[in-house]
Amino acid sequence: KAGVTQTPRYLIKTRGQQVTLSCSPISGHRSVSWYQQTPGQGLQFLFEYFSETQRNKGNFPGRFSGRQFSNSRSEMNVSTLELGDSALYLCASRWVSGSVADTQYFGPGTRLTVL
Amino acid sequence: KNQVEQSPQSLIILEGKNCTLQCNYTVSPFSNLRWYKQDTGRGPVSLTIMTFSENTKSNGRYTATLDADTKQSSLHITASQLSDSASYICVVSEEDGNNRLAFGKGNQVVVIP
Numbered sequence: 174k175a176g177v178t179q180t181p182r183y184l185i186k187t188r189g190q191q192v193t194l195s196c197s198p199i200s201g202h203r204s205v206s207w208y209q210q211t212p213g214q215g216l217q218f219l220f221e222y223f224s225e226t227q228r229n230k231g232n233f234p235g236r237f238s239g240r241q242f243s244n245s246r247s248e249m250n251v252s253t254l255e256l257g258d259s260a261l262y263l264c265a266s267r268w269v270s271g272s273v274a275d276t277q278y279f280g281p282g283t284r285l286t287v288l
Numbered sequence: 289k290n291q292v293e294q295s296p297q298s299l300i301i302l303e304g305k306n307c308t309l310q311c312n313y314t315v316s317p318f319s320n321l322r323w324y325k326q327d328t329g330r331g332p333v334s335l336t337i338m339t340f341s342e343n344t345k346s347n348g349r350y351t352a353t354l355d356a357d358t359k360q361s362s363l364h365i366t367a368s369q370l371s372d373s374a375s376y377i378c379v380v381s382e383e384d385g386n387n388r389l390a391f392g393k394g395n396q397v398v399v400i401p
Contacts, residue, residue, distance in 0.1 A: 177331070215393035216332075216377065229388065263331050276322075279331030 177280035185286045191252040198266030205247040210261040259287045294392035309395040311361040311378035319383035326375045373399045
């Protein structure tokens with residue numbers, strides 16, 4: 174079974190631009206979560222989508238948004254990029270069984286650099 | 289204040305030696321605790337998961353312990369290998385039905401020959 178895939182793997186943008194990142198979950202997984210990872214802050218939760226609906230949201234400004242499609246693929250958009258948005262953006266999917274022990278499977282991440 | 293604190297922040301160990309990583313948390317009510325391994329340039333990979341009733345879980349040379357009373361966990365790496373060089377992240381799940389997770393900043397381990 175293929176793992177979580179993210180595209181693109183690397184991206185360079187300039188301040189003020191916007192960017193869209195894509196995530197394809199493991200087949201059968203309906204939950205997709207997005208995280209921002211920086212050396213200083215570690216992993217920070219952005220949002221989670223389940224069945225095309227946003228279930229949870231972290232403490233990020235409205236410039237960060239996402240959506241999920243009927244095939245569970247998800248996209249994340251960041252508008253009006255700032256230098257501080259440079260980070261590794263990770264996507265994770267999980268099978269929602271109702272068990273508290275559902276494991277999240279992470280993709281390789283998209284490395285975003287804002288100049 | 290971060291709800292999950294990991295120590296040491298980084299350490300260097302000789303190949304073949306053992307090491308122990310610590311994770312202290314304040315998340316409540318507690319649901320489960322996971323340890324992830326993240327290689328440079330890759331996404332985290334789950335090593336172990338422990339619920340309230342479990343106090344030890346092994347995955348090969350990795351052994352995690354959990355003391356839910358003191359809210360502490362450790363990850364012990366036995367007979368370290370060069371491939372163990374990575375960041376180890378402790379993740380604690382809150383039992384609120386929303387899959388709310390609290391992340392530590394990771395223990396950076398470097399194994400040298």
